[in-house]
Amino acid sequence: MKSLVGLWEKNKMDDKEKKQDSLYVKLIPYFEKYGILLLLVIMILVMHILQPDVFLSWRNVTNVFKQISWQSMLALGVFMVIVTAGIDLSVGSIMMLSLMILAIVAKAGAPWFIVVLVPLFAGFLCGLINGLGITLLRMPHPFIMTLGTLYIFRGTGNLISGGTPISGFTDEVRYLGHGRIDLTWLGLEKSQYLPVSLVLIAVVYFVFWVFLNHSRTGKWIYAIGGNPSAARASGINVNKILIIVYSLCGFLSGIGALILAGRTDSGYPNAGLQSELDAIAACIIGGASFFGGRGTVLGVFAGVMIMGILRNGLNLMDVSSFWQQVLIGSIIVLAVYVDVLRRDFGTRK
Amino acid sequence: MTSTNKLLLEAKGITKYFGTITALENVNLKVHEGECLGVVGDNGAGKSTLMKVLSGLYKPSAGALFFEGKQHVLDSPKDSQNLGLEMVYQDLALAGNLPIGENIFLGREPTKNIGFLKFLDFKKIQEMTSAHLEKLKINVKSADQKVEELSGGQRQAVAIARSTAFNAKVVIMDEPTAALAIKEVGKVLDLINKLKSTGVGVIVISHRMDDIFTVCDRVMALFQGTNFAESQLDKTSRDEVIGWIMGKK
Numbered sequence: 001m002k003s004l005v006g007l008w009e010k011n012k013m014d015d016k017e018k019k020q021d022s023l024y025v026k027l028i029p030y031f032e033k034y035g036i037l038l039l040l041v042i043m044i045l046v047m048h049i050l051q052p053d054v055f056l057s058w059r060n061v062t063n064v065f066k067q068i069s070w071q072s073m074l075a076l077g078v079f080m081v082i083v084t085a086g087i088d089l090s091v092g093s094i095m096m097l098s099l100m101i102l103a104i105v106a107k108a109g110a111p112w113f114i115v116v117l118v119p120l121f122a123g124f125l126c127g128l129i130n131g132l133g134i135t136l137l138r139m140p141h142p143f144i145m146t147l148g149t150l151y152i153f154r155g156t157g158n159l160i161s162g163g164t165p166i167s168g169f170t171d172e173v174r175y176l177g178h179g180r181i182d183l184t185w186l187g188l189e190k191s192q193y194l195p196v197s198l199v200l201i202a203v204v205y206f207v208f209w210v211f212l213n214h215s216r217t218g219k220w221i222y223a224i225g226g227n228p229s230a231a232r233a234s235g236i237n238v239n240k241i242l243i244i245v246y247s248l249c250g251f252l253s254g255i256g257a258l259i260l261a262g263r264t265d266s267g268y269p270n271a272g273l274q275s276e277l278d279a280i281a282a283c284i285i286g287g288a289s290f291f292g293g294r295g296t297v298l299g300v301f302a303g304v305m306i307m308g309i310l311r312n313g314l315n316l317m318d319v320s321s322f323w324q325q326v327l328i329g330s331i332i333v334l335a336v337y338v339d340v341l342r343r344d345f346g347t348r349k
Numbered sequence: 350m351t352s353t354n355k356l357l358l359e360a361k362g363i364t365k366y367f368g369t370i371t372a373l374e375n376v377n378l379k380v381h382e383g384e385c386l387g388v389v390g391d392n393g394a395g396k397s398t399l400m401k402v403l404s405g406l407y408k409p410s411a412g413a414l415f416f417e418g419k420q421h422v423l424d425s426p427k428d429s430q431n432l433g434l435e436m437v438y439q440d441l442a443l444a445g446n447l448p449i450g451e452n453i454f455l456g457r458e459p460t461k462n463i464g465f466l467k468f469l470d471f472k473k474i475q476e477m478t479s480a481h482l483e484k485l486k487i488n489v490k491s492a493d494q495k496v497e498e499l500s501g502g503q504r505q506a507v508a509i510a511r512s513t514a515f516n517a518k519v520v521i522m523d524e525p526t527a528a529l530a531i532k533e534v535g536k537v538l539d540l541i542n543k544l545k546s547t548g549v550g551v552i553v554i555s556h557r558m559d560d561i562f563t564v565c566d567r568v569m570a571l572f573q574g575t576n577f578a579e580s581q582l583d584k585t586s587r588d589e590v591i592g593w594i595m596g597k598k
Contacts, residue, residue, distance in 0.1 A: 216469060233442040234426075
């Protein structure tokens with residue numbers, strides 16, 4: 001009798017195991033990881049069907065990548081910050097200030113390699129200021145510190161440039177944002193070139209993917225987002241990691257400034273205005289959680305692409321930019337709602 | 350039996366002020382090899398503060414810590430970990446978004462060098478995790494499972510596994526059964542007994558008399574930040590210990 005009961009218990013447990021391992025449940029982690037890419041592919045297909053001649057043409061595809069190039073840098077930086085459950089509202093201003101410094105240094109006649117390094121250094125320094133402010137001044141939330149520096153950095157950019165555009169850079173300075181890699185040796189036409197900014201996106205995203213997923217510091221960034229007190233109790237210097245994260249975010253904004261300098265050939269006061277919101281939107285669409293600890297580099301890239309393709313596609317179809325705003329906003333809400341639903345299934349409460 | 354075992358950790362005259370508040374005053378504590386010390390006391394008696402001093406999270410205002418006979422000053426949890434003193438926190442200091450293995454090795458991840466760069470050695474993390482969970486007879490589906498997918502008891506088991514992954518000599522547990530379902534309490538207490546049998550000194554802070562009288566060898570009571578009473582477990586009773594908690598002898 002006892003063994004019968006035991007057998008029955010065992011069967012019950014087997015059933016439970018089976019239920020847990022059903023196909024549907026097995027698919028959840030994949031959906032979690034690659035669902036956003038699915039959305040991206042669907043979007044590309046829809047755009048292709050709506051604009052079969054233009055959308056997937058060489059010219060338009062490279063155009064999309066050129067348009068998202070500098071936003072993708074800001075988004076990647078903001079993503080790292082969001083993983084720590086923080087926020088950086090100042091990336092647009094960091095980019096503008098770095099761009100203005102670049103322009104001034106270029107106009108002063110500095111050699112090109114200095115001009116190229118200056119915005120990276122300036123961006124890093126701005127990020128460092130954010131990081132130090134958040135940790136040393138013990139700001140109650142990064143929102144406040146970076147809201148402050150959003151004004152401070154843009155104001156400083158206007159002060160040093162007099163609020164007027166500064167134009168005209170050398171080809172070396174413009175290379176990352178404007179350069180073309182010739183592909184005629186592959187038998188392609190002269191117009192079918194590879195933008196340097198596309199290669200730059202790929203390289204930077206790969207490096208940061210390795211950093212976040214395969215280095216200790218990267219793992220600790222996720223751990224801080226997951227549970228900061230756990231990270232602290234594990235002996236991780238949370239403040240040091242946060243300072244690194246905000247500095248890297250600033251550095252990436254500096255790269256954004258360098259790309260923008262190449263694309264527009266000018267430093268101008270409105271550069272990157274409200275681009276911090278685009279960057280945050282791309283992260284959220286890409287599956288990063290505001291509560292920290294969640295999200296992937298691939299997801300952010302997909303988020304940036306989705307916003308870029310949406311804008312590009314709607315422009316091709318001559319849809320007003322007001323509708324673009326409405327659509328991007330709707331996608332943010334929808335993407336997060338899908339995430340909420342997924343978490344209801346995926347996590348034990 | 351405990352008095353013959355090697356003395357592992359001793360705190361002498363620990364005092365801690367927070368501004369004008371005296372959280373601990375002249376508190377003494379001893380733990381031997383393979384011994385479990387129960388620390389009881391009402392809310393605000395200073396139990397958690399004492400544990401945070403022992404783990405290096407707080408610096409004592411006065412008093413000294415001795416580990417295996419030598420005096421040490423702990424500047425951070427890292428210092429106490431290096432000595433072999435581990436803490437299992439009440440709020441389960443685990444990152445739910447990370448897998449079990451990465452939680453166990455958080456802050457001390459094994460790495461491998463590729464060129465001049467250091468990369469996480471995921472294979473080693475997984476192997477070490479499986480071996481360690483096996484040793485403690487902790488059952489989970491896989492070391493890759495995220496901690497947020499585990500039950501409260503499993504999480505506590507992971508937290509304890511984490512504390513013992515690096516040859517800990519003393520493990521301090523703050524309310525190890527507080528957030529658990531009744532049937533999971535037994536498993537965690539079994540785990541504590543298993544640790545003791547391997548020679549680890551365990552300090553358990555608990556409100557639950559069942560916990561204290563199941564796993565501890567000795568019990569001490571704190572009252573308003575001071576040593577109030579202490580006894581071998583077999584020389585006292587639940588009622589007496591409950592009386593100590595309320596400040597009655």
